[in-house]
Amino acid sequence: MDAPRLPDPTPTCTLRPTLDTLRAAWRARRPDAAQRRDDLARLRAAFARRLDDMADAISADFGHRARPESLIADGMSVLSEIDALRRQLRAWMRPRRVGAGWRLWPARAQVRHVPLGVVGVIAPWNYPVNLALIPLATAIAAGNHVFLKPSEHTPRSSAFLCELLAEVFPADRVAVALGDADIGAAFAGLPFDHLVFTGSTAVGRKVMAAAAPNLTPLTLELGGKSPAIVCPGYPLDKAAARLVTGKLFNAGQTCIAPDYVLVDAARRDALLEALRFEVRGRYADPAARAADYTHIASDSQHARLTALVDDARARGLTVLPLLEVEGARAFAPTLVVDPGNDAALMQEEIFGPVLPVLSYRTLDEAIAFVEARDRPLALYPFGDRAQVEAILAHVVAGGVTVNDTLLHFAANGLPFGGVGASGMGAYHGRAGFDAMTKALPVLWQSRIAVTDRLRPPYARVARLVDWLVR
Incomplete structure (x- = not known):
């Protein structure tokens, strides 16, 4: 063309x-x-x-x-x-x-x-x-x-x-x-x-x-920071596959991409490994990687993402690039482990292929973490019915996909929009x-209506008024 x-x-x-x-x-x-x-x-x-x-x-x-x-x-x-x-x-x-x-x-x-x-x-x-x-x-x-x-x-x-x-x-x-x-x-x-x-x-x-x-x-x-919550007991391989799809589609340049993921502390490292396995499996072939991995849309956005990861490294956080990518504006999918609230990537929407993975001790703690922040555009709970209902009972979000990511946007019958910030x-x-x-x-009025009688002197229609206000 x-x-x-x-x-x-x-x-x-x-x-x-x-x-x-x-x-x-x-x-x-x-x-x-x-x-x-x-x-x-x-x-x-x-x-x-x-x-x-x-x-x-x-x-x-x-x-x-x-x-x-x-x-x-x-x-x-x-x-x-x-x-x-x-x-x-x-x-x-x-x-x-x-x-x-x-x-x-x-x-x-x-x-x-x-x-x-x-x-x-x-x-x-x-x-x-x-x-x-x-x-x-x-x-x-x-x-x-x-x-x-x-x-x-x-x-x-x-x-x-x-x-x-x-x-x-x-x-x-x-x-x-x-x-x-x-x-x-x-x-x-x-x-x-x-x-x-x-x-x-x-x-x-x-x-x-x-x-x-x-x-x-x-x-x-x-936009904002849309969280994913992986509940205790939910299969990590399935969660990892669906999180990677949501995070790397369009190289994470999606307003409803999962911005960070919360996982029970005992399984944090296992989730990191499952995410690594999923990414490398999808992009193992160099030719497929070149064709299927989307680049960052502008130099300024690429520089912004670089600054977020550099800030994480400067704070001594564990930063895990998952692929080698080629191209002036290609940005490697990257995990950042347990960043604090003061890290730059926890202060602003990431809007790229960088995923913070945070651990929690109890599901209530994870819910409180999300509730303490601006209401997100999207929420992604991964769990059984009772766990998901516990999350939905507390967190108000623009939209929710349960046990997957992004898909509520594609449902024509669902309203799409945010709440608050x-x-x-x-x-x-x-x-x-x-x-x-x-x-x-x-309002279409009839030729004859009770309101025709509601005019002074009201003494004549006192019983009618009493009947109307009963």
């Missing part, structure tokens, strides 16, 4: 006029069910035709990304979500009858989910297509127009998105803004009807502050449709 021409940055002065154009077109003709389904069908067809182009663009941005990871994470996930949206759309759009209460009889009440207008989407670099197109498709399903700001750190993926969306949508239905952090800040300050941001907690705070003057409703999908609001499936529509309450 020829490398796509990288579009020029969007001038800041054009952002508000573009939003105004999108909003004027939406007001002139709100998308009905037929248009929404047609838009989603055309988006799916065009995207499915260009999956190879997408994978090439992402790999070029990363320096190297394992092709199956792009096809699964940025390809399959988007196609699956579009299919689910199209399948459920008519049911979600149907007005839902609710009870008006006997006091308002014979009035009828219903809730209608009506589109908001123009939804802004700020997408990150780690899954540059998935995290742009899933909220975009959800906003389209909800009857909105969309203004997308992809990441400046993945310019070829952004160029791919520009070409794809221009092929599918008219410019007054979906628009794209390109540029650096200054463009992003101006974009977040636009008076959208809803804004979806995916990124770090630090930048999420800035987005929230920028949106506040306009009282723009927000969905913030942030890991985010607010949710999307995917019905949750996204609800977030990007207004649940409009409508």
Whole structure:
């Protein structure tokens, strides 16, 4: 594939006029069910035709990304979500009858989910297509127009998105803004009807502050330190296999990757060995390792990870690189044993293939360790039913996969989002449709109603008032 021409940055002065154009077109003709389904069908067809182009663009941005990871994470996930949206759309759009209460009889009440207008989407670099197109498709399903700001750190993926969306949508239905952090800040300050941001907690705070003057409703999908807890008795080989999958997929550059793992102290060293065995078994063949091991997306991210590991070594911690990897931005999968809270890698989200392994004496101690920190975006308990329920009774997280990692993100029927420092609001499936529509309450009054009599002089209707307030 020829490398796509990288579009020029969007001038800041054009952002508000573009939003105004999108909003004027939406007001002139709100998308009905037929248009929404047609838009989603055309988006799916065009995207499915260009999956190879997408994978090439992402790999070029990363320096190297394992092709199956792009096809699964940025390809399959988007196609699956579009299919689910199209399948459920008519049911979600149907007005839902609710009870008006006997006091308002014979009035009828219903809730209608009506589109908001123009939804802004700020997408990150780690899954540059998935995290742009899933909220975009959800906003389209909800009857909105969309203004997308992809990441400046993945310019070829952004160029791919520009070409794809221009092929599918008219410019007054979906628009794209390109540029650096200054463009992003101006974009977040636009008076959208809803804004979806995916990124770090630090930048999420800035987005929230920028949106506040306009009282723009927000969905913030942030990050944080998502823990895995391996309970006593759970098979270590199975836990290790699933932890490695969750940690090394996309080289750990996943907001819901397990950020650290807690294991009962008597089995800590056995888990370390099981993790080592699993990693080396998967990447034993040098050719397969070169093809299947994803690189870090930028020099700055690689330097940040290097600094985290260097800090651990400087503190005298046991640092265990598990592979030799080649490539300017390849970073070896690395274990760090029992770091203290003062270690840099326990102070910030790691977002790479470095996994701290911490030991605990009792399960209650492990639960307390997690509870003492910000609420995580994801939680991964490995144990039997009673052990898992004990954890879920105490820890509040954005989402949970039991005895595995990452998979709750792929379940279309589950809402996806954080809590506290890991985010607010949710999307995917019905949750996204609800977030990007207004649940409009409508009361239909009858020709004759008891309220016709509720007017002064109230002495005439005293018995009626007493009956209503009983």
